[in-house]
Amino acid sequence: MRDIFNQELKQLGTDLASMAAQVATAIERAAESLRTGDIIVAEQVIDADERINDLQRDIDDMCVMLLARQQPVDRDLRNVISALRMAQTLERQGDLARHVAAIARGRYPLTPVPEPILGLMVKMADAAVRAGRDVRTLIETQDLELAAEIQRRDAELDALHRESFQMILDPEIELTRQQVVDAVLMGRFLERFGDHSTSVARRMAYLVSGITVPSD
Amino acid sequence: MRDIFNQELKQLGTDLASMAAQVATAIERAAESLRTGDIIVAEQVIDADERINDLQRDIDDMCVMLLARQQPVDRDLRNVISALRMAQTLERQGDLARHVAAIARGRYPLTPVPEPILGLMVKMADAAVRAGRDVRTLIETQDLELAAEIQRRDAELDALHRESFQMILDPEIELTRQQVVDAVLMGRFLERFGDHSTSVARRMAYLVSGITVPSD
Numbered sequence: 094m095r096d097i098f099n100q101e102l103k104q105l106g107t108d109l110a111s112m113a114a115q116v117a118t119a120i121e122r123a124a125e126s127l128r129t130g131d132i133i134v135a136e137q138v139i140d141a142d143e144r145i146n147d148l149q150r151d152i153d154d155m156c157v158m159l160l161a162r163q164q165p166v167d168r169d170l171r172n173v174i175s176a177l178r179m180a181q182t183l184e185r186q187g188d189l190a191r192h193v194a195a196i197a198r199g200r201y202p203l204t205p206v207p208e209p210i211l212g213l214m215v216k217m218a219d220a221a222v223r224a225g226r227d228v229r230t231l232i233e234t235q236d237l238e239l240a241a242e243i244q245r246r247d248a249e250l251d252a253l254h255r256e257s258f259q260m261i262l263d264p265e266i267e268l269t270r271q272q273v274v275d276a277v278l279m280g281r282f283l284e285r286f287g288d289h290s291t292s293v294a295r296r297m298a299y300l301v302s303g304i305t306v307p308s309d
Numbered sequence: 310m311r312d313i314f315n316q317e318l319k320q321l322g323t324d325l326a327s328m329a330a331q332v333a334t335a336i337e338r339a340a341e342s343l344r345t346g347d348i349i350v351a352e353q354v355i356d357a358d359e360r361i362n363d364l365q366r367d368i369d370d371m372c373v374m375l376l377a378r379q380q381p382v383d384r385d386l387r388n389v390i391s392a393l394r395m396a397q398t399l400e401r402q403g404d405l406a407r408h409v410a411a412i413a414r415g416r417y418p419l420t421p422v423p424e425p426i427l428g429l430m431v432k433m434a435d436a437a438v439r440a441g442r443d444v445r446t447l448i449e450t451q452d453l454e455l456a457a458e459i460q461r462r463d464a465e466l467d468a469l470h471r472e473s474f475q476m477i478l479d480p481e482i483e484l485t486r487q488q489v490v491d492a493v494l495m496g497r498f499l500e501r502f503g504d505h506s507t508s509v510a511r512r513m514a515y516l517v518s519g520i521t522v523p524s525d
Contacts, residue, residue, distance in 0.1 A: 157390060164380035174373060177390070181397070262486050270478050273486055277493040 098163045105155055105176050106232075112148045112183045113232045113293075115141065117225040119190035120286060124218035126197040127211075127279075130204055138194035145187035152180040168303070175300040179232070182289045182296075186225070189286045193218065196279050205275040207268070210260050213253060214276065217283040220250045224290035231294060235301055240294040250287035254280050314379045321371055321392050322448075328364045328399045329448045331357065333441040335406035336502060340434035342413040343427075343495075346420055354410035361403035368396040384519070391516040395448070398505045398512075402441070405502045409434065412495050421491040423484070426476050429469060430492065433499040436466045440506035447510060451517055459510040466503035470496050 119138050126135035156177040159165065165173055196205050204211050227243050230236070257280040260266055261273055268276070335354050342351035372393040375381065381389055412421050420427050443459050446452070473496040476482055477489055484492070 157386065160376060160390070161382050161386050164382075166377050166380075170373065170377050174376070174393070177393075178397070181394070258490065261490060264486075268486070270480075270484070270489055273489045274474065274477060274493050277490050278497065281494065281497065 098159070098165070098169070101155070101159055101163070102169065102172060105152065105159070105173070108148060108152050108155070109176055109179060109183075110229070110232050112145060112152065112180060113225075113229040115145050115148070116183050116186045116190065117222070117229045119145065119187055120193075120218070120221050120225040123190045123193040123197065124215065124222050126194050127205070127218050128215050130197065130201060132198050132201045135194040135198035135201075139191050139198070142187050142191040146184060149180045149184040152176060156180075168300075171300050171303060175296050178296050179293050182292050183228075186286055186289045189282045189289070190225075192282045193279055193286075196275050196282075200271075200275065205279065206272050207266075210257065210266065210268070210272075210276050213257055213260060214279055214283070217250060217253045217257070217280065220246070220253060221283045221286045221290075224250070224287050228290050228293050231297055235297060237298055237301055240297045243294040244291045247287045247291045250284060254284040314375070314381070314385070317371070317375055317379070318385065318388060321368065321375070321389070324364060324368050324371070325392055325395060325399075326445070326448050328361060328368065328396060329441075329445040331361050331364070332399050332402045332406065333438070333445045335361065335403055336409075336434070336437050336441040339406045339409040339413065340431065340438050342410050343421070343434050344431050346413065346417060348414050348417045351410040351414035351417075355407050355414070358403050358407040362400060365396045365400040368392060372396075384516075387516050387519060391512050394512050395509050398508050399444075402502055402505045405498045405505070406441075408498045409495055409502075412491050412498075416487075416491065421495065422488050423482075426473065426482065426484070426488075426492050429473055429476060430495055430499070433466060433469045433473070433496065436462070436469060437499045437502045437506075440466070440503050444506050444509050447513055451513060453514055453517055456510040456513045460507045463503045463507045466500060470500040 119141060122134045122138045125131060126138065156173050159173050160170075163169075199205065206214060224243060224246065227239060227246075231239050231243065257276060261268070261276050335357060338350045338354045341347060342354065372389050375389050376386075379385075415421065422430060440459060440462065443455060443462075447455050447459065473492060477484070477492050
């Protein structure tokens with residue numbers, strides 16, 4: 094019984110790591126499509142999101158099955174509950190990467206926003222990419238130092254997000270209304286992507302320590 | 310043992326209903342502050358969000374405790390897992406109501422957006438209020454007809470959201486950049502509030518039927 098449970102828990106970890114890897118790839122490609130205007134890459138992100146959603150459903154089902162059949166306690170229980178929540182968060186991050194890619198694609202062959210806002214959005218996207226990669230590593234390593242680092246670094250993304258509003262409102266920078274709309278939405282999607290990374294980091298701290306790290 | 314468990318499940322239901330009632334009040338007040346520009350009401354929403362967050366943590370802790378101590382199966386298990394997820398969704402809806410109130414407050418004594426966009430945003434807010442009230446009722450009654458109705462009605466909110474972009478991009482309507490920013494964000498927050506209501510409705514369908522209703 095215990096052997097099967099350990100195997101199933103391991104499978105759950107593998108699936109979660111695979112989901113995190115797919116989300117990291119999605120945000121990498123979304124950032125690339127934003128930087129280069131590559132519409133093929135943008136469409137890859139949009140198409141791949143369905144697989145991320147499928148994986149979440151699989152993980153959800155497996156968690157419920159594990160809770161019902163194995164009735165885990167202590168760290169095993171935290172493991173299953175954390176997987177349930179992290180999968181939900183990763184699914185949402187996949188959606189956000191898809192939204193960013195959709196904006197990049199929507200204005201093709203133009204970029205969605207002009208410089209210097211494009212440069213700032215690329216910086217935000219790069220910060221989101223780092224967060225996505227760190228979350229993938231965190232899920233594989235369960236390294237609480239990295240979890241703390243992810244939470245600290247999110248402040249940089251938030252600062253860039255605030256800066257984006259200053260630029261958007263700067264009358265010296267010429268913008269069409271469509272560009273204002275795109276900049277506001279893209280900034281919001283990237284900022285939320287970062288928030289979700291810190292949410293995974295907090296859940297990892299809970300999983301490993303059993304202590305809930307309060308959210309903001 | 311079973312008696313205690315039933316009592317605890319009942320308490321969980323009561324806490325979740327209380328959370329849903331607080332979220333419904335939050336979005337009602339956010340809509341009111343948007344319509345009337347009442348800064349006191351806006352601040353009530355912002356202050357009250359902390360209690361919604363506290364309630365989520367309580368529900369989370371209780372769910373984990375119930376899983377560990379009672380090791381429920383079947384419908385009892387679905388009950389606990391659904392509570393865990395619904396509380397997470399309701400917490401997020403509280404945040405979104407707070408964001409709407411913060412925009413209403415931020416432009417005081419002006420309204421954040423001029424007519425006709427204000428009228429459209431009020432319509433969106435009213436739709437969100439109805440969704441919030443329906444979710445409160447749904448959690449109390451577990452009525453699957455109402456769950457289906459909530460999911461159908463969200464299409465109206467989505468249609469209003471699309472209409473908001475048409476208005477924002479209409480050169481005939483005079484808007485400052487700040488107003489464009491506020492309209493985009495407010496529309497997004499209200500649309501997401503509606504999405505979360507449908508998410509609760511889907512989870513209720515799962516809780517009652519044991520069958521997962523696919524998300525979009």
